Amino acid sequence: MLPEAENDLICHTGPGTPMGEALRRYWLPCLLITDLPENDGEPVRVKILGEELIAFRDTDGKVGLINERCPHRGASLFFGINQECGIMCIYHGWKFDVNGDCVDMPSDLPGSIFKDKVHINSYPCIESAGMVWTYMGPIDKKPAEPDLIFNRLPVNQVIATRVPVYCNYVQSIEGNIDPSHLGTLHRRIVDWTLETDDTDRPGTPSPNLRSYILAKYPYSEIQVQDTAYGFRVMGIRPTDAGNRHIRITTHVMPVCSMIGSPGRAGGAFIIVPVDDENCMRFFVRHNPDRPFSNPERESTLAENMMMDPTNPKIRLKRADNDYMLDRRVQKTTILAGITPNAEQDYAVTESMGPIYDRSHEHLYAADGGIIRFRQIMVSAAKGIREGIDPPGLDPSIPFHLIRSEETIVKADDDPWLAGADAGESAKPGERIW
Ligand code: FES
Ligand SMILES: [Fe+2]
Structure with missing residues (x-):
């Protein structure tokens, strides 16, 4: 048997939980490579460790994994348009690249640099052994890539x-x-x-x-x-x-x-x-x-x-x-x-x-x-x-x-x-x- 407190400790993995933080120190697979078959293809919903995310393969073939909710007013980026090296929110057009940087904000006033201050949470991804792997922990703790x-x-x-x-x-x-x-x-x-x-x-x-x-x-x-x-x-x-x-x-x-x-x-x-x-x-x-x-x-x-x-x-x-x-x-x-x-x-x-x-x-x-x-x-x-x-x-x-x-x-x-x-x-x- 396992005491209830320890069972809770190892079973709960959402953000901020001890087990969740421990699991975030490792590379984990989140998708099959075949789930993102083509550049600029359809975005895919990913839920992992309790976090709702969107994966997409950009124009250059790089895989992005970002928060599902747009940091503007929270629309789902699942409905976004994946083109020209980024995914564009269909509500007001904010666009994010695979690093989570906001690269376009066409609905902002001309000359504004507000977009340069906006970032969406993003996780690094690699492709190996038929799977897309991501690392969700602190960047300074990122381990070597999986090598089984x-x-x-x-x-x-x-x-x-x-x-x-x-x-x-x-x-x-x-x-x-x-x-x-x-x-x-x-x-x-x-x-x-x-x-x-x-x-x-x-x-x-x-x-x-x-x-x-x-x-x-x-x-x-x-x-x-x-x-x-x-x-x-x-x-x-x-x-x-x-x-x-x-x-x-x-x-x-x-x-x-x-x-x-x-x-x-x-x-x-x-x-x-x-x-x-x-x-x-x-x-x-x-x-x-x-x-x-x-x-x-x-x-x-x-x-x-x-x-x-x-x-x-x-x-x-x-x-x-x-x-x-x-x-x-x-x-x-x-x-x-x-x-x-x-x-x-x-x-x-x-x-x-x-x-x-x-x-x-x-x-x-x-x-x-x-x-x-x-x-x-x-x-x-x-x-x-x-x-x-x-x-x-x-x-x-x-x-x-x-x-x-x-x-x-x-x-x-x-x-x-x-x-x-x-x-x-x-x-x-x-x-x-
Ligand atoms: S909610 Fe996404 S751009 Fe406004
Ligand atoms: Fe079995």
Whole structure:
């Protein structure tokens, strides 16, 4: 459980809140690059950390992210005209560039220099890994640009998707660092009838063996290791041949979880608060070895951006249609009765309520990653009040080497040493980087 005061502390992220100020110290994705497809194209509403903003791509291709309300008398710049390196408010014509400077005020008297004194709040943006990222904190604290593995790959080796999740961002993140739900929430009925195979030996398990192990051993021993960028959580399961199956999910502060998966290709979830009762889930797939094929790209987009065809701004499967739960499927095919996997996650995390009250829950051994995440977030929020910078911002951290992992190790191997990649290994409890 988490005391009510600490729950409030980490769940509220609007301007001026401690957690909100801590989150504003990091680059956060706010849009897909494809949301702003052309220069001088349509402006787009963005709500992030409780702030209502407008994004636009100017004549030169630069992305601007500014307050939605015009500083003159508050009209929405969503209705503005985006042309000639700025967005013009349609009420009296005040025009702002991507830096927030007022560059034109045609309704002011000739010769006036009033426009030179007007500025609208604006946030710097960069484009990387298929996403537009913004930094909303104090300019003198702006960290280096995001440099995870997918930030370094060519665009054809990355697929980014974005979907709204209708609950507080902490609930969504807690699902991502919770290895123990795989054997239940995401289980197929057929998984109970699978058989082991010859990949039950040190190395990458086959997809069949992976499903077999998760179904046969629905429990996992959880170990957590602090790192300079956040922490890693490992779920350890036995295998029939006496080895150990390990999954390491890596949490990069503040909101990025690289999900334990076999092989070099992997996926990450980045959960960004919209307001206190909604968040955006960015899912980033990357393949360091080759470009994704068109069918791979299309199936990833279709599966991870399942929007309502009658209103593409909202998800197709949501609480008011019970996520299209099918009780027959639940008995015969998929334990959750809901498809696909991501929708299973939304159903359970949103069912906890818009902001879950953690003061009455009952945590057990499986929740080790969640407990550590909360501790780090509570301390980051408290630290901000005392002028202490939040964790994971040291520029010497080799972010591009951070990996998740899923593999099989021998029973007497140190799973952290044997299972880690790219030099990122250390004994349990030992802090790395
Ligand atoms: S309200 Fe925008 S120019 Fe007047
Ligand atoms: Fe899940």
